[in-house]
Amino acid sequence: MGELPRLLSDFRRPPGVIKQDYVDFVVDEVPLYAFSGAGSHTYFQVEKTGLTTMQAAADIARALNVRMRDVGYAGLKDARAVTRQWFSVEHVEPSAVAAIDLPRLKVLDVTRHANKLRHGHLRENRFRIRVRQTDTERLAELQDALRRLAAEGVPNYFGAQRFGDRGDTWMVGRAILRGDFDDAVDQLLGRPSKRDYGDVLAARRLYEEQRYHEAAELWPWMFRNERRALKTMAKTKGSRRRALFSIEPAYREFYVSAYQSHLFNAVVAQRMSDGLGRLKLGDLAWVHRSDAVFLVEDAAVEQPRADAFEISPSGPLYGYRMSQPSGAPGETEAALLAAEGLPADAFRAGSLRIKGARRALRFRPMDAQIMLGADERGNYLDLEFGLPRGCYATSLLRELFDDSADVAGWSIGEEEE
Numbered sequence: 317m318g319e320l321p322r323l324l325s326d327f328r329r330p331p332g333v334i335k336q337d338y339v340d341f342v343v344d345e346v347p348l349y350a351f352s353g354a355g356s357h358t359y360f361q362v363e364k365t366g367l368t369t370m371q372a373a374a375d376i377a378r379a380l381n382v383r384m385r386d387v388g389y390a391g392l393k394d395a396r397a398v399t400r401q402w403f404s405v406e407h408v409e410p411s412a413v414a415a416i417d418l419p420r421l422k423v424l425d426v427t428r429h430a431n432k433l434r435h436g437h438l439r440e441n442r443f444r445i446r447v448r449q450t451d452t453e454r455l456a457e458l459q460d461a462l463r464r465l466a467a468e469g470v471p472n473y474f475g476a477q478r479f480g481d482r483g484d485t486w487m488v489g490r491a492i493l494r495g496d497f498d499d500a501v502d503q504l505l506g507r508p509s510k511r512d513y514g515d516v517l518a519a520r521r522l523y524e525e526q527r528y529h530e531a532a533e534l535w536p537w538m539f540r541n542e543r544r545a546l547k548t549m550a551k552t553k554g555s556r557r558r559a560l561f562s563i564e565p566a567y568r569e570f571y572v573s574a575y576q577s578h579l580f581n582a583v584v585a586q587r588m589s590d591g592l593g594r595l596k597l598g599d600l601a602w603v604h605r606s607d608a609v610f611l612v613e614d615a616a617v618e619q620p621r622a623d624a625f626e627i628s629p630s631g632p633l634y635g636y637r638m639s640q641p642s643g644a645p646g647e648t649e650a651a652l653l654a655a656e657g658l659p660a661d662a663f664r665a666g667s668l669r670i671k672g673a674r675r676a677l678r679f680r681p682m683d684a685q686i687m688l689g690a691d692e693r694g695n696y697l698d699l700e701f702g703l704p705r706g707c708y709a710t711s712l713l714r715e716l717f718d719d720s721a722d723v724a725g726w727s728i729g730e731e732e733e
Contacts, residue, residue, distance in 0.1 A: 598643025635672015
């Protein structure tokens with residue numbers, strides 16, 4: 317995210333390191349609604365350490381002998397952290413769920429509810445983050461900067477971890493939408509770069525040499541889809557199309573979603589110079605209380621509501637059913653999509669049908685505070701705050717600390733929704 321503009325462009329950001337240990341980054345998911353205690357769906361809260369949500373869901377599915385798609389969850393959580401979140405599964409006894417015994421995952425609570433837990437069924441995420449190797453003497457300046465962010469809003473960028481260790485998951489998604497399966501698979505399994513190392517680097521090099529079975533054996537165990545795709549290629553004499561469609565649908569959708577996120581970030585960056593709280597004629601304004609949008613027909617009339625942080629301009633998560641703004645905002649969004657060279661039906665072609673949505677260009681951190689802390693490793697700054705679902709803690713951190721904090725151990729393609 318280093319090239320994206322910042323709101324606090326005039327703030328001299330101190331260094332900082334996060335995620336030296338899992339306990340330095342703690343996330344608690346707050347459910348959207350109370351669970352009834354009755355129904356065919358078993359809900360269970362887990363504490364996971366060093367696991368992505370998708371990895372946890374896959375492990376849970378195997379432990380319960382159900383399909384991964386039958387495991388519900390409200391949002392994705394980063395792996396290099398201690399995270400507590402809820403999952404659901406239907407027609408499985410709570411006693412079986414409570415008995416789950418998996419590495420790096422502990423079941424904390426079990427109940428029942430009437431419906432499957434689905435993406436977005438959470439109210440907010442609560443964060444506690446320790447920033448180490450920083451200038452603790454600048455605490456007062458950082459507290460002032462945090463107050464400004466709470467007043468003006470944080471740019472609602474998708475965080476760097478949304479795009480994977482190599483920052484390229486969006487490229488895979490773009491290739492899928494363009495129907496270029498060769499490019500998608502080559503990007504996913506090959507094209508070694510300076511960001512690759514160890515067995516992953518060796519596996520990518522073997523892929524380039526068309527030694528697919530050997531490459532599959534080198535990918536670490538948690539990269540199940542890469543291993544599956546390579547084994548498919550080995551069996552089909554290098555069929556990239558069949559390799560791509562051997563991957564779990566949820567993962568293919570994830571790559572396309574990463575591309576949506578990449579385009580949204582570009583719109584946020586374009587609107588920064590005007591101010592992310594400044595409405596324009598034709599905007600689709602985001603209502604923070606209800607997560608709804610409405611067309612701005614008189615920007616001057618609606619601006620006081622934006623100044624009070626009741627509403628904000630929104631940006632595109634492109635899809636075939638996405639509401640489109642008019643006027644200058646609509647022209648900006650249409651020009652960006654045209655520059656990508658995508659056909660009009662790209663988001664509804666093939667097996668993936670991407671509906672699209674709107675997303676606020678900014679967010680307000682809740683109950684945000686920053687304090688001094690210390691442990692056996694030395695002094696650190698302790699940040700606590702809540703964020704609406706889908707918003708990234710890293711987007712706030714990058715406003716306060718320099719880029720050293722942005723790259724300290726991010727995991728593979730998980731978000732903080």
